[in-house]
Amino acid sequence: MFVFTSEEKNKIEKIVGRYPVKQSALLPLLTLVQRRDGYVSPEAMEAIGKELELSPAYVQSVMSFYTMYHAQPTGKYIILFCHNISCQLNGADELLKYTAKKLGTDVGGTTTDKKFTLHQEECLAACCGGPMMRINDTFYENLTREKVDQILDSLP
DSSP states (O other), rough: OOOOOOHHHOOOOHHHHSSSSSSGGGGHHHOOOOOOOOOHHHHHHHHHHHHHHHOOHHHHHHHOOOOTSSSHHHOOEEEEEEOOOHHHHHHHHHHHHHHHHHHHHOOOOBOOTSSSSEESSSSOOOGOOOSSSSEEEEOOOOOOOOHHHHHHHHOO
């Protein structure tokens, strides 16, 4: 069973209070849960729905639209490789394969130590810096194998 803490309940009240329509707080509440748990479980979707007077199906439909939300547990670091045309032309596909091999996981998978989750993203809006990836909230551009190694090896 998913339960919001009293501190989270206070945050939710403040978040909901910022919007003229309660439903508008859906994305901030999804973000709140994901930052806490690393993903949004079906139980969390139900709890969010109760807070906002929305059905769990509606919460899930909105959540599934956005690639930034995860319905399954993820690693500590979520690596998103851009595979849009600019990055692709500059070697993103090869770097993604290299990274998957280095981490020992498939694209879409999580390492056995739960440190990394590796995904592709349609566009990360850094076309002049391709190939590029985002790890959690940090962008890394003009990647090479050496840069990927340095970045991954620097993460605790």
